Amino acid sequence: MKKILFVTSEAHPLIKTGGLADVSGSLPKALAELSQDVRIIMPNYQTIKMQNEVRYLCTLRVENRDVNILETRMPDSNVIVWLVDFAEYFIRPGNPYVDEHGNSWPDNADRFALFCRIAVEVAMNRAYLQWMPDVVHCNDWQSGLVPALLSLESNRPSSVFTIHNLAYQGLFTAESIRGLNLPGQLWNPEGLEFYNMLSFIKGGLVYADKITTVSPNYALEIQTAAYGCGLEGLLRFRKDSLIGILNGIDQDVWNPAIDPSIAKHYGQKTLKDKQHNKSELQRRFGLPEDDKVPLLGLIGRLVEQKGIDLIIDCLPEMLSMSLQFVLLGSGDKDFEQRLQNLAHVYPDKMAVAQGYDEPLAHLIEAGADIFLMPSRFEPCGLNQMYSQRYGTLPIVRNTGGLSDTVVDVLPETLANRTATGFVFNDANASSLLETVKRAVMLYSDRKAWTSVQSNAMGKDFSWLKSAEQYLALYESL
Numbered sequence: 045m046k047k048i049l050f051v052t053s054e055a056h057p058l059i060k061t062g063g064l065a066d067v068s069g070s071l072p073k074a075l076a077e078l079s080q081d082v083r084i085i086m087p088n089y090q091t092i093k094m095q096n097e098v099r100y101l102c103t104l105r106v107e108n109r110d111v112n113i114l115e116t117r118m119p120d121s122n123v124i125v126w127l128v129d130f131a132e133y134f135i136r137p138g139n140p141y142v143d144e145h146g147n148s149w150p151d152n153a154d155r156f157a158l159f160c161r162i163a164v165e166v167a168m169n170r171a172y173l174q175w176m177p178d179v180v181h182c183n184d185w186q187s188g189l190v191p192a193l194l195s196l197e198s199n200r201p202s203s204v205f206t207i208h209n210l211a212y213q214g215l216f217t218a219e220s221i222r223g224l225n226l227p228g229q230l231w232n233p234e235g236l237e238f239y240n241m242l243s244f245i246k247g248g249l250v251y252a253d254k255i256t257t258v259s260p261n262y263a264l265e266i267q268t269a270a271y272g273c274g275l276e277g278l279l280r281f282r283k284d285s286l287i288g289i290l291n292g293i294d295q296d297v298w299n300p301a302i303d304p305s306i307a308k309h310y311g312q313k314t315l316k317d318k319q320h321n322k323s324e325l326q327r328r329f330g331l332p333e334d335d336k337v338p339l340l341g342l343i344g345r346l347v348e349q350k351g352i353d354l355i356i357d358c359l360p361e362m363l364s365m366s367l368q369f370v371l372l373g374s375g376d377k378d379f380e381q382r383l384q385n386l387a388h389v390y391p392d393k394m395a396v397a398q399g400y401d402e403p404l405a406h407l408i409e410a411g412a413d414i415f416l417m418p419s420r421f422e423p424c425g426l427n428q429m430y431s432q433r434y435g436t437l438p439i440v441r442n443t444g445g446l447s448d449t450v451v452d453v454l455p456e457t458l459a460n461r462t463a464t465g466f467v468f469n470d471a472n473a474s475s476l477l478e479t480v481k482r483a484v485m486l487y488s489d490r491k492a493w494t495s496v497q498s499n500a501m502g503k504d505f506s507w508l509k510s511a512e513q514y515l516a517l518y519e520s521l
């Protein structure tokens with residue numbers, strides 16, 4: 045049995061801004077089911093939805109600050125969660141990284157550096173918790189300083205760093221980091237320095253014993269200039285320590301047979317009941333109730349990564365076809381505005397829900413026929429897997445984890461029953477539009493459509509296989 049300290053800045057259902065939270069909520073649970081002793085450490089934000097009892101454990105004095113460690117448990121798995129409690133940094137409105145207006149908190153470097161220092165104290169068993177991990181598993185830039193600081197310790201646990209998204213690197217100017225008091229030997233171009241800036245993510249990429257990312261394909265892509273965000277050289281240098289492990293999904297949370305947020309439960313054998321969710325979705329979005337018209341859905345952060353501009357560019361032509369489109373998301377203000385404008389022009393065909401709404405996300409997965417995910421890059425992507433499980437066929441671009449999880453509808457994949465969605469190559473509006481036409485055409489062939497739905501719903505995206513791969517990795521350290 046391995047003792048694993050899982051360091052993350054968000055975990056569903058306590059707090060979530062994106063897929064990192066889904067993974068942090070479900071991978072530790074899957075590891076616990078494999079009889080591992082895994083504990084999560086994360087900041088104690090004001091907006092955490094605490095469900096279980098919280099108790100005070102201790103106070104640590106770090107960098108002249110008194111920081112409390114609290115303990116609770118994950119609601120649906122009993123995995124222990126240690127909360128790093130420092131009110132001045134974490135008790136504020138907004139989300140973990142940005143204020144109500146979407147601007148990064150100006151002291152993010154201080155906030156996450158303190159979080160990392162506390163994680164190191166816990167990892168080194170200096171926090172009076174009588175527990176020392178074998179492996180410290182860090183996730184994304186917010187935890188990047190942990191492997192760097194640990195590298196200076198003797199008798200330290202091994203470290204793993206998972207890249208969920210290389211585009212977010214935690215870069216800070218030299219002035220903003222003066223107060224951090226980082227050990228001088230970490231500050232050089234082979235260390236934490238990135239063109240005179242402090243790079244939190246380099247702390248993971250340079251110093252972790254092993255690096256993972258969330259799909260095999262993205263592990264290859266990030267070693268190239270097109271996807272490496274300036275870090276491709278370092279990643280090529282470390283390629284023997286870099287591995288891609290595909291994310292799983294929590295099949296209890298994303299299961300149309302028991303999902304409490306949808307209008308009517310259904311499964312592979314009761315696919316016709318999916319229809320009730322479509323009607324409910326059309327009602328909720330104020331679109332004409334029509335079971336024949338293909339309904340497209342999208343849920344996500346409205347940022348360039350997700351190819352939102354490609355959708356906006358082809359929407360007028362797309363909406364001239366017989367289809368409907370619903371979208372739930374928030375992000376870039378310009379994208380939000382342009383999507384709202386289009387929804388006003390086509391009120392019978394398109395509707396937008398701005399914001400973050402977990403139950404509505406479930407209803408869209410259940411009610412839509414087709415899910416749009418034309419990402420420019422996608423480390424793994426979860427929604428295309430949720431969609432397949434809900435018999436909602438995804439349209440994805442051939443990139444990252446999307447390529448690893450969706451099988452394009454082609455004559456041979458239809459025949460051998462492996463087709464699960466629609467894949468296109470070029471990141472431009474006309475390729476997307478062609479693929480939407482292809483999907484709509486197949487939709488009119490009910491027999492072929494239900495056959496692909498059934499392939500998609502039958503796929504195994506559970507965590508077990510991936511959790512076993514993580515475990516093998518921990519054991520190799």
Ligand code: ADP
Binds near residue numbers: 345400
């Ligand atoms: P990323 O982590 O890049 O945002 P993923 O596909 O890995 O992309 O995960 C996104 C997760 O966040 C999914 O669980 C998705 O349903 C959820 N999500 C994104 N935007 C919203 C929203 N506006 N409302 C509800 N859930 C959302």
Ligand code: GLC
Binds near residue numbers: 064208
């Ligand atoms: C990131 C990526 C997404 C991935 C998620 C969880 O936010 O953008 O592709 O699925 O992390 O690993």
